[in-house]
Amino acid sequence: MLQSNTTDKPNDFVDKISCIRKDGKDLIKKWKQDKEQKKVSHAFVSNNAELHHLNESTEYVLGIFANSHLQREFQKDKGPKGMPSLKNMTEKAIKILKKNKKGFLLMVEGGLIDKSHHMGKARQALDETKALSDAVDAALSLVSTKDTLIIVTSDHSHGLAFVGHSNRNQSILGSISTSLGSQTPHTNLLYIFGGDKNFQYDAKNGSVVRRDPTQDKTDAFEYSQQAGFHDDEGKHSGEDVLVYATGPMSHLVHSVREQTFVANLVSYAAKIGPLKDVKGGAMAQNPNFVCLVLLVIFHLI
Secondary structure, eight states, rough: OBTOOOOOOOTTTOOSSSOOOSSSOOOHHHHHHHHTTTTOOEEEESSSSHTTOOOOTTTTTEEOOOOSSOGGGGGGOTTTTTTOOOHHHHHHHHHHHOOOOEEEEEEEEOOOOHHHHTTTTTTHHHHHHHHHHHHHHHHHHHHHTEEEEEEOOOOOOEEEESOOOTTTTTTSSSSSEEOOSSSEEEEEEEEEEEOOOOOOOEEEEEEEEEGGGGGTTTTSSSSSEEEEEEEESOEEOOOOOOEEESTTGGGGGSSSOOOOOOHHHHHHHTGGGGGGGGGGGGGGGGOOOESSSSSSOOOOO
């Protein structure tokens, strides 16, 4: 926590799993004092209204919109006091950073996709994926891929399976035909591992019986997809993940690579870090790189 003695707010609770600051410090206040001492323009924003009205000529911006994780997009208050969307945060960040004549690097993470998968709630995960897609669209509308490298990727996959023989035009969140083994319907989307709400098995007449999902509203945001193995939550999986790129140096994104390749690409393209002195990078001019992981953008000037 950035502040001591932080308390729960309506729809914004203090994360009981994370560390709670007990040293009496207020790092937000210290940040403001530091910028005042250095006599630089700065702003602290904490809700939709403050982000919307933020002067884009401000040199330093600190945005803290929640005590812990942000709310899912479907939960957010769209009013002045609510939490901004990933799209809105991305738009404002790029508008502020674009004034830097030496270029910029921005990383945007759609972290609630992962959190929703851990909870075994596929509808939420898909909705957060749409929110990330909206942020990508916003980034593309604000920069030119002639001088901006945009990378979209993931740091891992999840144990979500798309299975069965569903009918054409059937909802991805719906149930499909009865399993020939258990004689019980199952959903299109299933998790390999899941928590208590995902492990939907019970004992009946001496047999293990899986819950019939047709009894539930499987397209609801709070619905927990069924899982094959019981654990504390959904788990990551080990498949290769995709990397999408457009803009300068995007031609280097192809075939199968180690995960560290993405970081090296950023270093090479933007002329920063360990590969900044290697000849041939796109930044022989000035680098602007927007790195949105899970949306990575490079703006190369």
